[in-house]
Amino acid sequence: xxxxxxxxxxxxxxxxxxxxxxxxxxxxxxxxxxxxxxxxxxxxxxxxxxxxxxxxxxxxxxxxxxxxxxxxxxxxxxxxxxxxxxxxxxxxxxxxxxxxxxxxxxxxxxxxxxxxxxxxxxxxxxxxxxxxxxxxxxxxxxxxxxxxxxxxxxxxxxxxxxxxxxxxxxxxxxxxxxxxxxxxxxxxxxxxxxxxxxxxxxxxxxxxxxxxxxxxxxxxxxxxxxxxxxxxxxxxxxxxxxxxxxxxxxxxxxxxxxxxxxxxxxxxxxxxxxxxxxxxxxxxxxxxxxxxxxxxxxxxxxxxxxxxxxxxxxxxxxxxxxxxxxxxxxxxxxxxxxxxxxxxxxxxxxxxx
Amino acid sequence: xxxxxxxxxxxxxxxxxxxxxxxxxxxxxxxxxxxxxxxxxxxxxxxxxxxxxxxxxxxxxxxxxxxxxxxxxxxxxxxxxxxxxxxxxxxxxxxxxxxxxxxxxxxxxxxxxxxxxxxxxxxxxxxxxxxxxxxxxxxxxxxxxxxxxxxxxxxxxxxxxxxxxxxxxxxxxxxxxxxxxxxxxxxxxxxxxxxxxxxxxxxxxxxxxxxxxxxxxxxxxxxxxxxxxxxxxxxxxxxxxxxxxxxxxxxxxxxxxxxxxxxxxxxxxxxxxxxxxxxxxxxxxxxxxxxxxxxxxxxxxxxxxxxxxxxxxxxxxxxxxxxxxxxxxxxxxxxxxxxxxxxxxxxxxxxxx
DNA sequence: ATGAAAGCGCTAACAG
DNA sequence: CTGTTAGCGCTTTCAT
Numbered sequence: 001x002x003x004x005x006x007x008x009x010x011x012x013x014x015x016x017x018x019x020x021x022x023x024x025x026x027x028x029x030x031x032x033x034x035x036x037x038x039x040x041x042x043x044x045x046x047x048x049x050x051x052x053x054x055x056x057x058x059x060x061x062x063x064x065x066x067x068x069x070x071x072x073x074x075x076x077x078x079x080x081x082x083x084x085x086x087x088x089x090x091x092x093x094x095x096x097x098x099x100x101x102x103x104x105x106x107x108x109x110x111x112x113x114x115x116x117x118x119x120x121x122x123x124x125x126x127x128x129x130x131x132x133x134x135x136x137x138x139x140x141x142x143x144x145x146x147x148x149x150x151x152x153x154x155x156x157x158x159x160x161x162x163x164x165x166x167x168x169x170x171x172x173x174x175x176x177x178x179x180x181x182x183x184x185x186x187x188x189x190x191x192x193x194x195x196x197x198x199x200x201x202x203x204x205x206x207x208x209x210x211x212x213x214x215x216x217x218x219x220x221x222x223x224x225x226x227x228x229x230x231x232x233x234x235x236x237x238x239x240x241x242x243x244x245x246x247x248x249x250x251x252x253x254x255x256x257x258x259x260x261x262x263x264x265x266x267x268x269x270x271x272x273x274x275x276x277x278x279x280x281x282x283x284x285x286x287x288x289x290x291x292x293x294x295x296x297x298x299x300x301x302x303x304x305x306x307x308x309x310x311x312x313x314x315x316x317x318x319x320x321x322x323x324x325x326x327x328x329x330x331x332x333x334x335x336x337x338x339x340x341x342x343x344x345x346x347x348x349x350x351x352x353x
Numbered sequence: 354x355x356x357x358x359x360x361x362x363x364x365x366x367x368x369x370x371x372x373x374x375x376x377x378x379x380x381x382x383x384x385x386x387x388x389x390x391x392x393x394x395x396x397x398x399x400x401x402x403x404x405x406x407x408x409x410x411x412x413x414x415x416x417x418x419x420x421x422x423x424x425x426x427x428x429x430x431x432x433x434x435x436x437x438x439x440x441x442x443x444x445x446x447x448x449x450x451x452x453x454x455x456x457x458x459x460x461x462x463x464x465x466x467x468x469x470x471x472x473x474x475x476x477x478x479x480x481x482x483x484x485x486x487x488x489x490x491x492x493x494x495x496x497x498x499x500x501x502x503x504x505x506x507x508x509x510x511x512x513x514x515x516x517x518x519x520x521x522x523x524x525x526x527x528x529x530x531x532x533x534x535x536x537x538x539x540x541x542x543x544x545x546x547x548x549x550x551x552x553x554x555x556x557x558x559x560x561x562x563x564x565x566x567x568x569x570x571x572x573x574x575x576x577x578x579x580x581x582x583x584x585x586x587x588x589x590x591x592x593x594x595x596x597x598x599x600x601x602x603x604x605x606x607x608x609x610x611x612x613x614x615x616x617x618x619x620x621x622x623x624x625x626x627x628x629x630x631x632x633x634x635x636x637x638x639x640x641x642x643x644x645x646x647x648x649x650x651x652x653x654x655x656x657x658x659x660x661x662x663x664x665x666x667x668x669x670x671x672x673x674x675x676x677x678x679x680x681x682x683x684x685x686x687x688x689x690x691x692x693x694x695x696x697x698x699x700x701x702x703x704x705x706x
Numbered sequence: 707a708t709g710a711a712a713g714c715g716c717t718a719a720c721a722g
Numbered sequence: 723c724t725g726t727t728a729g730c731g732c733t734t735t736c737a738t
Contacts, residue, residue, distance in 0.1 A: 103437035
């Protein structure tokens with residue numbers, strides 16, 4: 001059934017075209033140094049026997065790999081976008097990309113091991129969760145670019161976006177709409193959550209809203225948002241805007257609010273963070289903070305390339321600004337008379353768990 | 354900065370341990386044929402200089418690759434699960450997995466090219482969208498297992514689940530709850546959509562509900578579900594249950610229903626298909642039809658392996674049964690008195706677009 | 707138990 | 723323009 005016979009090699013092509021291997025090699029690679037007729041003969045021969053160069057042998061022979069290893073988390077939607085952008089950015093420089101997935105059943109060190117075995121020249125790690133010491137150890141062996149996480153070891157390059165800027169954008173947006181009573185549902189423990197919390201506080205202060213600063217404990221799941229919704233609903237007066245830790249959290253909140261008969265954005269505005277896929281669903285259409293995957297990927301590959309060719313690098317860390325993605329969950333706050341008597345109606349629905 | 358010096362080779366290890374390359378090779382691979390002291394010496398030497406075998410060279414030398422190429426769509430959540438399971442299933446057989454992503458900017462033929470260049474021994478294609486002729490062409494060159502799509506070419510192996518069974522499970526479930534007025538929002542054009550539509554009709558007929566068969570045009574997006582919701586809401590009497598083409602469609606429907614003040618599952622039950630991540634979100638908790646990723650992956654790898662070792666295969670196609678995942682969007686239908694006057698209340702909310 | 711030698715499929719100097 | 727000669731890093735006979 002399936003053709004189990006030996007795959008044709010360059011040798012076969014050369015023989016068929018009646019030339020030497022090296023000439024065939026040159027012709028196949030499209031380099032100069034072959035006469036047009038010969039090239040055509042070789043190409044035709046290759047085509048006829050279905051020849052396909054062996055990437056591994058090719059790289060082995062070349063000594064250098066032109067191979068970038070990329071770890072990503074198969075669960076994380078944003079990584080999908082980054083991968084798309086990475087492929088695109090790798091093309092012009094003719095880098096090959098070796099993907100290694102982190103899954104629930106395959107931890108990051110396994111993913112890294114595999115890439116190392118493939119002799120990747122450099123590594124691009126999307127939101128790695130390994131301890132910094134492990135990453136630093138890698139960084140000492142080959143160029144490593146960490147994407148989307150803050151690490152301080154000098155042997156590691158970093159491309160990330162500024163969380164405090166993101167939070168400021170969100171707060172600015174809400175304030176410009178007329179909101180003052182803006183609460184933050186945080187992301188619990190973790191560096192990122194802390195950075196966003198800090199960003200929220202700073203941004204509020206900047207608008208003279210220090211007194212309105214309120215942080216409600218949340219988390220990184222929709223459920224945590226749903227739980228936080230109860231707290232939000234219980235507040236008197238109810239805040240006019242909620243800034244959630246991330247999109248998942250915001251969606252849980254959103255859903256719980258709507259089920260309680262609160263209208264978004266008429267009664268309360270909601271802002272997420274990440275511009276994840278869920279936030280774009282037409283029936284969610286969440287205002288959120290987005291990161292430019294294309295740019296991040298391109299910068300990360302650039303940096304890897306810079307390291308590989310041995311050029312100097314001035315700033316180890318590249319910090320990008322995220323941007324506001326204005327969708328349909330934010331609007332002007334309700335007029336005061338309305339706020340006194342929030343538009344709560346009992347809607348028959350399954351309980352929010 | 355980052356160590357640019359040559360990676361240590363087996364030669365280096367051998368030299369350091371004072372043995373020949375071949376012996377070092379045997380020791381490193383843990384094969385028998387080395388004295389214990391020598392093995393330890395080699396292993397220590399390798400460790401000291403940070404040696405790591407070069408997978409490519411290793412495979413090149415071995416002649417065979419033990420490498421399975423896997424294409425997947427970075428957008429598709431179910432593929433993430435399959436990949437996890439594939440890694441797990443590949444481990445015992447010591448297969449290496451080469452991942453090649455299909456992204457908005459990188460089409461499937463590119464993904465396939467890359468894998469072919471890596472001399473994968475066999476291909477596992479997750480939900481491929483290439484024309485069958487292209488797949489068949491591949492199948493003639495090396496073992497190809499198509500996962501989750503129906504193809505008829507004899508050179509291709511298939512592992513998929515039966516859509517008609519899935520639809521039957523959904524209908525059976527609803528009927529057993531007491532529903533009779535069950536509509537189907539379909540997935541538009543496409544093989545899969547047709548298969549599910551057919552499955553729905555057959556299942557309804559089986560319950561003597563031929564007269565209640567109603568198919569509402571839908572699609573594969575949340576938006577299409579939201580649009581279909583309007584049709585559902587306009588029906589008199591309103592159906593007591595809706596069976597959507599997939600989870601995305603079901604979620605759009607769900608959201609639109611809730612915004613219209615219809616309670617799910619009290620007024621109407623909703624069933625999705627795919628058991629995708631979105632259906633599991635705690636605040637969605639959609640009853641749906643699930644496929645066993647672990648089993649599919651394992652069968653796919655098994656099949657690839659069987660082909661590779663040249664064993665006979667009796668059935669080209671492996672068709673699994675999906676299963677019902679009962680969550681919180683299905684319940685007994687409302688009592689008739691209630692149905693006459695469906696519980697519609699105008700909820701102030703942003704319009705469903 | 708150990709080592710020498712011959713490739714795997716390819717590219718990269720070199721000579722003609 | 724073309725062919726010859728060496729390897730890349732590893733595994734694999736096959737002697738010793």
